[in-house]
Amino acid sequence: MEKRRSEILYVDHKFCPGCGHGIVNRLVAEVLEEMNEDKGAICAVAVGCSSLMPDTYGVDIVQSQHGRAAAVAVGLKRCRPDNMIFSYQGDGDALAIGFSETMYAAIRNENITVILINNNNFGMTGGQMSPTTLENQRTTTSPYGRDVSITGNPLDVIKLMSTLDVAYLARGTMTDIKEITKTKKYIRKAFEAQKNKKGYSLVEILSPCPTNWGMTPLNACKQINQTVQTVYPLGEFKGGGK
Amino acid sequence: MTKKLMKGNDAVAEAAIRSGCRFFAGYPITPQSEILEYLSWRMPEVGGVFLQTESEISGISMVYGAAAAGARAFTSSSGPGFSLMQEGISYIASAELPCVVVDVQRYGSGLADIYTGQGDYWQAVKNGGHGDYRCLVYAPNSVQETVDLMVVAFDKAEEYRNPVLLLSDASIAQMMEPVDFPEMKNHDQDALPWAMKGKGVGQNKRHTSIMYYNLDYDNYLKNKYDKMVENEQRWEEVQTEDAELVLVAYGISSRICEEVVESARKEGMKVGLIRPITLYPFPVKAFENLEHVKYFASVEMSCLSQMIEDVVMASRCRPTYPIRGGMKVYETEEILSAVRDIFAGNAKEVY
Numbered sequence: 001m002e003k004r005r006s007e008i009l010y011v012d013h014k015f016c017p018g019c020g021h022g023i024v025n026r027l028v029a030e031v032l033e034e035m036n037e038d039k040g041a042i043c044a045v046a047v048g049c050s051s052l053m054p055d056t057y058g059v060d061i062v063q064s065q066h067g068r069a070a071a072v073a074v075g076l077k078r079c080r081p082d083n084m085i086f087s088y089q090g091d092g093d094a095l096a097i098g099f100s101e102t103m104y105a106a107i108r109n110e111n112i113t114v115i116l117i118n119n120n121n122f123g124m125t126g127g128q129m130s131p132t133t134l135e136n137q138r139t140t141t142s143p144y145g146r147d148v149s150i151t152g153n154p155l156d157v158i159k160l161m162s163t164l165d166v167a168y169l170a171r172g173t174m175t176d177i178k179e180i181t182k183t184k185k186y187i188r189k190a191f192e193a194q195k196n197k198k199g200y201s202l203v204e205i206l207s208p209c210p211t212n213w214g215m216t217p218l219n220a221c222k223q224i225n226q227t228v229q230t231v232y233p234l235g236e237f238k239g240g241g242k
Numbered sequence: 243m244t245k246k247l248m249k250g251n252d253a254v255a256e257a258a259i260r261s262g263c264r265f266f267a268g269y270p271i272t273p274q275s276e277i278l279e280y281l282s283w284r285m286p287e288v289g290g291v292f293l294q295t296e297s298e299i300s301g302i303s304m305v306y307g308a309a310a311a312g313a314r315a316f317t318s319s320s321g322p323g324f325s326l327m328q329e330g331i332s333y334i335a336s337a338e339l340p341c342v343v344v345d346v347q348r349y350g351s352g353l354a355d356i357y358t359g360q361g362d363y364w365q366a367v368k369n370g371g372h373g374d375y376r377c378l379v380y381a382p383n384s385v386q387e388t389v390d391l392m393v394v395a396f397d398k399a400e401e402y403r404n405p406v407l408l409l410s411d412a413s414i415a416q417m418m419e420p421v422d423f424p425e426m427k428n429h430d431q432d433a434l435p436w437a438m439k440g441k442g443v444g445q446n447k448r449h450t451s452i453m454y455y456n457l458d459y460d461n462y463l464k465n466k467y468d469k470m471v472e473n474e475q476r477w478e479e480v481q482t483e484d485a486e487l488v489l490v491a492y493g494i495s496s497r498i499c500e501e502v503v504e505s506a507r508k509e510g511m512k513v514g515l516i517r518p519i520t521l522y523p524f525p526v527k528a529f530e531n532l533e534h535v536k537y538f539a540s541v542e543m544s545c546l547s548q549m550i551e552d553v554v555m556a557s558r559c560r561p562t563y564p565i566r567g568g569m570k571v572y573e574t575e576e577i578l579s580a581v582r583d584i585f586a587g588n589a590k591e592v593y
Contacts, residue, residue: 040440060438063450068303075307104296
């Protein structure tokens with residue numbers, strides 16, 4: 001039997017081969033559809049790779065300014081409290097330029113969902129260092145490897161947010177079918193938290209970036225399993241359990 | 243209806259409520275903080291949203307989201323905070339969404355000071371943000387006009403699908419005057435074609451730069467703002483029919499200039515006044531029948547005479563003199579003495 005594709009994915013995505021975005025796009029679409037919220041969902045999309053989504057992703061989409069997607073989502077949610085409102089952002093967007101908007105949406109426990117794709121670099125602009133770039137990782141702006149004595153340590157936003165009064169925090173990945181299934185569950189719980197008016201939910205997803213990491217898609221998945229996960233552990237960190 | 247004695251900031255906030263605005267997100271800064279204080283209790287009273295944000299950047303971003311949802315939304319600030327809002331204003335303009343931004347001008351650049359001033363003219367009128375866009379800019383000179391123009395601002399923002407700025411200043415924002423308010427308007431956020439409510443399926447609504455989807459973008463944009471220039475100029479004229487010198491002043495400066503016109507005429511100097519009510523589009527039509535005027539003067543509380551270039555262009559480069567001030571509201575006598583210098587040939591032209 002052929003698996004039906006979610007209607008939200010009304011044309012093929014534009015992401016690079018091996019990129020994690022395509023899978024996350026699909027997971028979010030399926031979750032919204034299964035919750036019967038697909039027709040009422042509105043997304044504040046970020047600047048970066050996610051800005052490819054307005055042309056391919058079948059929910060209402062506001063193209064936010066770089067870093068401000070959480071604040072745009074708050075404006076949407078406060079005026080459309082019955083709709084599922086989510087921001088879809090990368091790590092460079094949400095945690096560098098958008099750190100303040102990202103954190104304050106959580107501090108105020110805004111009833112929105114944040115889907116955060118963490119690929120340890122600025123993808124769209126060509127693979128520069130981001131707040132989540134690993135120690136010693138080479139990027140186009142850390143050509144000798146990230147030197148934490150200059151840059152400070154990689155940023156674990158879930159650790160930061162764990163001290164806050166928020167509804168749900170989880171980190172998943174998509175390196176194999178088991179992890180993809182788990183990540184989908186996290187996304188579902190995040191949207192359910194919003195539906196039940198519990199407040200802020202964030203799912204960070206460790207995502208391969210073969211293009212900028214200079215790896216094959218398979219090696220990029222290996223890199224996540226062997227290295228990235230040791231810095232950014234997977235699981236539910238707030239609001240988990242059944 | 244009985245008039246109410248009210249502070250400018252409170253009045254502008256109430257005017258927004260009367261216009262059907264139910265969303266405000268902003269950050270405290272002198273001299274506009276009363277707008278937040280007023281809305282913090284007034285918005286909940288009418289079932290609207292008041293949010294004190296972590297920054298002006300966040301405030302304008304929330305307004306962007308609210309506008310996308312079809313709400314009437316506004317934010318307000320003063321110089322330093324207004325600078326931070328420029329990013330969002332450019333995005334909102336490029337996505338063709340409506341919003342209103344109030345800038346209560348203070349004096350100076352950088353941290354500036356909380357004295358009244360008119361030094362944000364360039365930023366507001368010539369665009370503080372990046373790229374090709376313009377904002378309709380209204381410049382009230384009284385508390386009543388602040389209210390009246392605020393109501394107009396929301397309508398025009400939706401008519402043109404464009405941010406509209408209200409350029410006020412510390413004097414008008416902090417003074418108290420009697421005001422009349424219009425009746426409460428009901429705004430239906432579902433009625434607007436751009437309002438996002440969640441869609442059917444398939445092709446979604448998108449709010450992003452219209453440039454990506456409009457094949458004739460440059461001509462489209464040019465026509466949009468040409469229409470604004472043609473239809474939206476507003477100004478007031480005082481005794482320009484026989485004037486040899488016409489003062490050009492907006493906002494609080496224009497109120498002093500009205501007095502200057504009277505006093506100068508008592509001294510036998512034929513002085514008139516053009517008061518731009520819209521700064522963009524600049525009221526060039528006001529200059530059309532003024533061939534008899536020998537000189538113009540731009541009277542503004544900014545040390546670099548920011549408006550003067552517009553006056554020079556509108557007057558087709560006739561002799562134009564800067565009359566500059568700031569950090570306090572002019573005394574009539576200060577302007578009058580500058581006027582005497584112009585008539586005596588002792589003043590220095592702008593170029």
